[in-house]
Amino acid sequence: MITDQSSIAEKEGIYDLLPFILKPWNIARFEKGQVVIGDRRQYPFKKAFVSCDTVDEVAQAIKDMVTQGSGPWMSAANALLLVADGKAHEKKRLQKAREVLVATRPTNTAMARRLDRILAETFKSMDAGESAANSIANSLNSMMADIYDSYTLRAKYANSLIDKNDGILTHCFAEAGFILAMAMAYRDGKNICVFTPETRPFLQGAKLTAPSLYELGIEVRLITDNMPASIMSQGHIQKFMTAADLITLDGYVVNKVGTFQSAIAAHYHQIPYYAFAWGVDENSATHESITIEQRDPTEVRTVLGQPITLADIKACYPAFDITPPQLVSGVISVEGVLSADDLAGRRKL
Amino acid sequence: MITDQSSIAEKEGIYDLLPFILKPWNIARFEKGQVVIGDRRQYPFKKAFVSCDTVDEVAQAIKDMVTQGSGPWMSAANALLLVADGKAHEKKRLQKAREVLVATRPTNTAMARRLDRILAETFKSMDAGESAANSIANSLNSMMADIYDSYTLRAKYANSLIDKNDGILTHCFAEAGFILAMAMAYRDGKNICVFTPETRPFLQGAKLTAPSLYELGIEVRLITDNMPASIMSQGHIQKFMTAADLITLDGYVVNKVGTFQSAIAAHYHQIPYYAFAWGVDENSATHESITIEQRDPTEVRTVLGQPITLADIKACYPAFDITPPQLVSGVISVEGVLSADDLAGRRKL
Incomplete structure (x- = not known):
């Protein structure tokens, strides 16, 4: 092909x-x-x-x-x-x-x-x-x-950030850029272990990320979405890496809900957080212009189609959250690993 | 009876x-x-x-x-x-x-x-x-x-911490002390809304907490375990309140895994965190003596008995996590709302 x-x-x-x-x-x-x-x-x-x-x-x-x-x-x-x-x-x-x-x-x-x-x-x-x-x-x-x-270039930059014996936390399914970076680190003998939150409600971590890494022979640990900080406190995590659905010109990372709280926990534990991006979105100047998609609350009240609570109980399903640049150590782009300041500079380009 | x-x-x-x-x-x-x-x-x-x-x-x-x-x-x-x-x-x-x-x-x-x-x-x-x-x-x-x-006394102290129109985040099922506090606040016309993470893997938030509050007529919102920080950033949360399985004499709160990362996120958003406790455990002098129970990883690989990933993929299930006193605004006990310093003083009792 x-x-x-x-x-x-x-x-x-x-x-x-x-x-x-x-x-x-x-x-x-x-x-x-x-x-x-x-x-x-x-x-x-x-x-x-x-x-x-x-x-x-x-x-x-x-x-x-x-x-x-x-x-x-x-x-x-x-x-x-x-x-x-x-x-x-x-x-x-x-x-x-x-x-x-x-x-x-x-x-x-x-x-x-x-x-x-x-x-x-x-x-x-x-x-x-x-x-x-x-x-x-x-x-x-x-x-x-x-x-x-483009996946390959970003994976190479990401791999350069990974050290031997690193424990890496991710979230949701960070697509080929992230999976390739893990494959390269593994190929290079870095002995990594990737902690994968299941990512409710759709369970992309459990269904896509963990099996992909497992297939490649990479050490993987499935966890629930309430465990990242606990695992960090035990010293198991050295890097936090996710995809990004959108990165604004003022350096805010929009990604699957849950990214933000793991970024806060990573910052608390002095663990760097890197987001994979295609580049910055020239149409999204600042985080104030972002509208977070609210999805069907039924997805939160069910797991794999089975109800977990009463149908009349209200639920919230913000699909994404917003991580501010203060919590982002770098954006992995085709042009290298960019800082929030680098991103801000793009406004003048 | x-x-x-x-x-x-x-x-x-x-x-x-x-x-x-x-x-x-x-x-x-x-x-x-x-x-x-x-x-x-x-x-x-x-x-x-x-x-x-x-x-x-x-x-x-x-x-x-x-x-x-x-x-x-x-x-x-x-x-x-x-x-x-x-x-x-x-x-x-x-x-x-x-x-x-x-x-x-x-x-x-x-x-x-x-x-x-x-x-x-x-x-x-x-x-x-x-x-x-x-x-x-x-x-x-x-x-x-x-x-x-004892539930009643602690609920009254907790209710005194709650203001009109408060959004309250909890975790897992914080038993009668917490539920009673919410019932008292509701009875007193405080117009509260309780955000309840589902609490994987056993879903106690979805199955016990949310239906209990709903039965009492209290506004409740079910969320997944990856949403607390996102909901906080939208200004919906004014207090974070949980139970505690154990509180050490040096002020560390041991509770269902997930409590710690919500406490970090609450601290980041300057939202106070209160833990309900029977009192301090005179047998647990410091947090260093705590052994966290590691439960069967099968529970993480399944939801309501259905598999969410391949059976061969490794999983972690630390049942509890440990929140340090710097992140705890107060411990709700039968003797009142105690600070970490109050707890430390108990050593000398």
Whole structure:
């Protein structure tokens, strides 16, 4: 699938280092006229796939939460290949497929941006005589290579922060940048142990992070979300590392709820906290502009679909929290490990 | 059941203020020749009871976790009445029942101490011609009255700390002292809202605390264990209050794991933290002597019996954590709200 031989990820052998669920072809691929999507609802208990014959089936799979993280946009991009058949009204049908796919994630503007980039490149190539299928595949491959190169760069910077025998606390599922950093540290003989909070209500820590690290042979300890400070006080944690859904230009880290309280506990124990980021979001100047998504409280009242309390009891589900720059030791970006001051400097760029 | 008309709890109408699971007769009672135990495994979904005809059946119910908190010793004390039949070898059979009951909780010395006190008083009364049944009932009633008086006193001190419109964070199930304090604040029109973390792995917050408060008409919000700091940062919390399994003479609070990280987050947000205690444990001079119980990691890998990750992944389950006196604003005792310095002074008593 990845053909760009000049990519950093290829050169570094990154695709071999990745666990099952993060190998791009297990997230979503186009195969024998179908879009094949890794079914994360069944992971880690089953390594299953959902195969889709039509754009509508792909859209339904995305709505049904078959995949998450980078899975939705990768599935959607592959779905474009289902209508790239060289027949009449191809551009019109591609544009219609884009509408159907983008509608599955009304708040996720990244999917729309990526599909629009692929379609813009494809329409240009088609005008120059290239087939739509070829152009979509090339666009997607080069986009994927860039993304995995970016994971690789950030993982290398993160690995440089890790010392031998480090205990590392994480939160939720910090995606390929973090998992690759752990894989590199392990490969380099650093003898690390990763403490993984289960991350209620969706249990991404238990279902995605812990099995990914376990598959790679890395020492992992599953804990509940109320244990990080207790584990820190026992001297087991030397670094705290998470992903970031958003980093503002004034240095605030927005990530899965729970990140903030572990960052406070890390600061109390003088343990550095690092957040993985793509870069800063030029559209989010300050933390005051952030609106925290409030999700369905039913998720808090249930675990794996089973009720844990009475249905009439009110619950809160703020999906993310905000960690101020005073608690962040560094932001791991493609340009290196940046301080809050470095980030502030970007405003002037 | 409670007949001592001079008790403070009676005078204050405390038994009417308590929710279903904390009314003493719903925890364990002796009725028509049986020990009837409230089945907390089914609460809050069902208000069920387990009826036992023999000491062995009571011991099995305790082992099967039918009850928890003060339930095991109350069930065991009532079980003594099953062999107090006035027939031959009564003292010997009472002593044997004590052995069987104490063996259900090898690490809980409180149960042994309480049964021994009841038996000592009973044997003395028997020697003076009183029936064993009468004496056990009297001993137990007076012990219960003392305990509920102590809950009442501590609840009154706690209520004096609560202001109108306070948001109160708790953790796990802080027993009758805390629930009564909330009931008193509500009765006094203080318009409080109690934020209750679910408390994994056993979910006591979701299953016991939230339904108890809800039953009393108090505003309650269930949250996951990773949300306390996020809720604090939104200005919703003015006090943090928990029970304490142990308080050392040097002022350290030992309580259900998760208490420590919420205490750190409360300190960060300048929110006072208060722990309910019976008093200080004269046997625990310093925090260095504390051994934290490590429980079965299977509990962390499962929720309500369902697996949340692979069975081979290692997990940690420290049952308690230790909060240092610098993070504790006060200890709510029967003698008032004590500071860490007050506690230290006890060493010289």
